[in-house]
Structure formats: C-alpha cells, structure tokens
Amino acid sequence: MTPPADETRLFECVTCGGVGIGDNRPTCCGEPMAATETGDTAVSEPSLETLLKTVFDMSGTELDICLCVMEGGELTVAALAEQIGYDRSVVARHLNHLAAFGVVEKRRRIRPEGGHVYVYTPQPPEVVRERLREEFLSWVRLATAQLDDLQREKVEAIADAKTDERQWTVFQEQ
Template identity: 55%
Template sequence: MDRTDNAHRLVECTDCDALAVGGDEIRCCGSAMTPAGRHANGPGDGSPPASDSDDPPGPDLDDLLRVVFGMSPAELDVCLCVMEDGTLTVAELTERVGYDRSVVARHLNHLAALGVVEKRRQILDRGGDAYVYSPKSPGTVRRRFRESFLQWAAGAADRIDDLSREKVEAIAEAGSATEWTVFREP
C-alpha cells in the first residue's frame, strides 16, 4: 500500500476507545488499533450508515495556517517568497511582496519562531549589518508544521476532554429557550 494512502488516518482502540492518528500500525491495549469513524465498519448503534456529506469539512490551507499557526495570507506570501528566492533581507522581501516593511519584519520574526526560516545577522558589503532570512529545507518545514500542528491538536483534544459528559448531555438535552440565552442575539 502506498504511504500516502494511509498517512493520516484516524484509528481507535476497541478495548479502551482511545483515538490516534498515524500511518503505520499503532498498538494499544496489546492489539492493533482499527480505523475509526462512522465509515470504518458501519455504525454499531443501529443508526443508518453515515454518508460523506455527514462528515465535517476538512480545513483549507488558509484556515489551517490561520487557526493553528496564526499565519495570515500575507505571512504565507512572505514564507513562500523566502522558500522560492532563498536568503533575503527585510528590504529585499518588502520589494518582492509589496507589503510594508514592518509587516514583512513581523511575519519573518514569526516564521523564525515557528522554525521554518532561519534568521541571522550578516555583515553587508557596504558596511553595517542586517538580518537575513533563509529558508529551512522543505523536510524541516513540513516537520516543524507537523510538530506544531500535533501540539495544537493535543491541546485541542484536552479542551474537548474538559467538557464533562454531564455538560455535553445538558447542552444536547436543552430544550427550553430559557436555559441557554447567553448566546442569543438581541
């Protein structure tokens, strides 16, 4: 089987209901975890089979970069420019992407903090020095984005776990209009 066929599949443990994401065999409670989700083996609760239209939509790249990494479309432009053009100064990048110098500098500092570009001070031929920004290898960029995403996803899973079963059931069963008025528009 091609690695891309199962590189990012959701699996579950049939013994403890643990969930994981992975491509290779993942084991839990002494056995291999099985594909999870409503389409894996059909619903076990007697409900009708789910259709693909019942699945939540996957994120598009802009949403993923904005939510997980705090990147705007402008920051993606800056990132791609560094990746394509190699080592550049803020001034050179400003000319190429057409954004304000302070915007470019802020985006570059964020990209350096994410670990996808390298920031270093370089002596200029005409005297003085300037920060230059160099792309990390595509493999390093993918790894840094994946690590950051998985850390974000782990934190998101913790937030979901914070919802107690009672709260979720109360929300689901809230039939009266008076119980949940905080989120209603005037």
C-alpha cells in the same frame, strides 16, 4: 469506507480514549488502537489557507511572505518588503513568526560597513513539512484537551446543580 493501508488514519484507544494519527496502527495502554471510521462526516475538507490560518494563525500576507522566501532564497526584511510591497514592520513580524515555526532560518549577519542585518533563508521543503506536521499534531493534542475539558465542565456543572433550574441557555442569532 476503509482508507488505503498507506494513508494517514485516525486511531482511538478503547481503554483511555487517547487519539493517534498515522499510517500504521499505534498502541496505547498496551493494546493496538482501533481505527476510527471517517466516512460520512459533517466536517468539510479544509483548504490549505484555512488550515494555515486555523492551526498556525498564518494570514494570507504571511503565506505570501513565506512563499517569497521559499522562492527567493536568502533575503533581508528590507529586500523582501521592497519586492512584495509590504511595510517593513509587517514583513519583520511575519518573518519572526515563520522563524519561530522553523519554516525559515533567521541569522544575524555583520555588515562590512558596520552594524548588522538579519537574513532569512528557507528551510528545505521536507523540513518545512515536518515542522508544520509537528506543530499540527501539537495543535490536535491541545484541541483534544479543550474538548475533554468542555465535556468535563458540563458533567461537573450537572453534578453540582442543586436546583431544577436550567443550567445552560442556548443562544441563537435572530
């Protein structure tokens, strides 16, 4: 089954095995990459919650906090904690994680009565989408490297085997 031309697809370089993701045909090693077929697969479509948890290590609580900032505009940790009923330390930790992703902006504001407070404002939806997309692609690159390392470790273990003893044991839950 071939996806529509404007749909994001996967591509693979036939020379080096590099992987590309996009809506047009990328090149690698001086040649156009080959589109991969993704018809029947053992992998199920992830939910948004699964995607955010797996790729971004974002919990349900953090998603709640993110959505509240997106809807509420500029908020402090104290105001957000009171609004959603979470402990301030939990809210602060999650807001700092979201700021590191670039999903919310963290700014220090000097208070008229002295001291300072951090305020968090949402980024525009298109910025959030792009930041999450960039982080996802980084995650894919790192995950692909892990798979390559796994394959390399197995090949090296086979090559280093000096006896006929079994090198791996398959463990199954009883």
